[in-house]
Amino acid sequence: MSAWPDARVLALFNIDVPIVLGPMAGVGGAELAIAVSRAGGLGSIACAMLSADQIRQQVEQFRAAVRGPINLNFFCHTPPQPDPEREAKWRAHLAPYYAEFGIDLNTQAPAVNRAPFDEATCALVEEIQPEVVSFHFGLPAPELQARVKATGAKVMAAATTVEEARWLEARGVDAIIAMGNEAGGHRGMFLTTAIESQVGTFALVPQVVDAVRVPVIAAGGIGDARGVVAAFALGASAAQIGTAYMLSPEAKTSAIHRAALKRATDADTALTNLFTGRPARGIVNRLMREIGPMSAFAPAFPTAGGSLAPLRAKTEPIGSGDFINLWSGQGAQLATEDSAEVITRRIATQALERLT
Incomplete structure (x- = not known):
């Protein structure tokens, strides 16, 4: 010591x-x-x-x-107060993805824990x-x-x-x-x-x-x-x-997340509020590229992820990380499998x- x-x-x-x-x-x-x-x-x-x-x-x-x-x-x-109007705007912003995967836009979002x-x-x-x-x-x-x-x-x-x-x-x-x-x-x-x-x-x-x-x-x-x-x-x-x-x-890192980490370079992460409503650094994926990593439409932390859950449920089983948070720091290339x-x-x- x-x-x-x-x-x-x-x-x-x-x-x-x-x-x-x-x-x-x-x-x-x-x-x-x-x-x-x-x-x-x-x-x-x-x-x-x-x-x-x-x-x-x-x-x-x-x-x-x-x-x-x-x-x-x-x-x-501090847990946010319910904001149905903001949630509806966020859901409307995600509507094209819901349509792409055949998800009813009125699907009930699960509670965020x-x-x-x-x-x-x-x-x-x-x-x-x-x-x-x-x-x-x-x-x-x-x-x-x-x-x-x-x-x-x-x-x-x-x-x-x-x-x-x-x-x-x-x-x-x-x-x-x-x-x-x-x-x-x-x-x-x-x-x-x-x-x-x-x-x-x-x-x-x-x-x-x-x-x-x-x-x-x-x-x-x-x-x-x-x-x-x-x-x-x-x-x-x-x-x-x-x-x-x-x-x-x-580590309990998923296979999708592990694959993304192995591919990530120093320039492949960004701060985003799309997945929870609060800025967090993760590997850029489809949602972050197409919407932009920061969005004024995302509901307050930690509720933003609720409306992404149906998209994640559809795409994650087929090996897609397009709608999940892939948290990572800028030093992903320093990670090893030891x-x-x-x-x-x-x-x-x-x-x-x-x-x-």
Whole structure:
């Protein structure tokens, strides 16, 4: 532990290597978290799309396999009010695709299951007592956050600007994830909606490090030892890695998604709100090309995906990724098909060799 130039995150989370598994809803899970933990990193489980029983099962599986700490990740968005008019406009915008695949435009959209952190979720955290709890899209209500910290859990959250980092530190987080524009999946932004001016990792991390006193974890475009070394050079105390694990056997990445990742180049991703209503980075597919990756018609997060579900149900079984979110960071070419444990050990070993 002492060999690393900055061991604050290692001490904070009681881990051996400064690598945090990016919580990837739908792709991650206990198997991936276990593999990263076995290599000394911090295993993470994305919980926003899981039921309470599913979260319990995932944590029990993790606890039975390893002794390392677990990070449970939650969303902190405010659920939108129903907006039938906006939904109807979005459905009309998708009408040509419905017609192409013979789908009734009035087909009932399924409910979207991305839940924010609330009283019931907080009670679950108090029951499970994870060592680390992380938040996306800000923080929960102060009383809920206080209850989380009262369990002994360390709290971290994502910031996409210096202002967000300062806001998080002022509210008592133990570490800040500085999430650069290169990162895959949903932006962690919560004080701004200006994605056109979002800062890249290389520029964001040192400015956040200079602005706060808590440890900073760099995220976005980091997929090998060189990225971890760069993160430390910029003042970070650890790196969060996601896309680099998506081809590993422990990841639940679908065959369609895996094929897209293997084909992806550095220029094949874009920020899009089409799939959930909130900007997220993914591999460009037919829907993004033809509608444009950002659309004013897309309903508010997380409801936009409901109207895409019938299209996905028709096309995904025939091997098409035209209407599904293919989340990926800009470093997809750095991903390998090795086990997540091997990937973590390799990145940590090679990074430490370069740093010492």
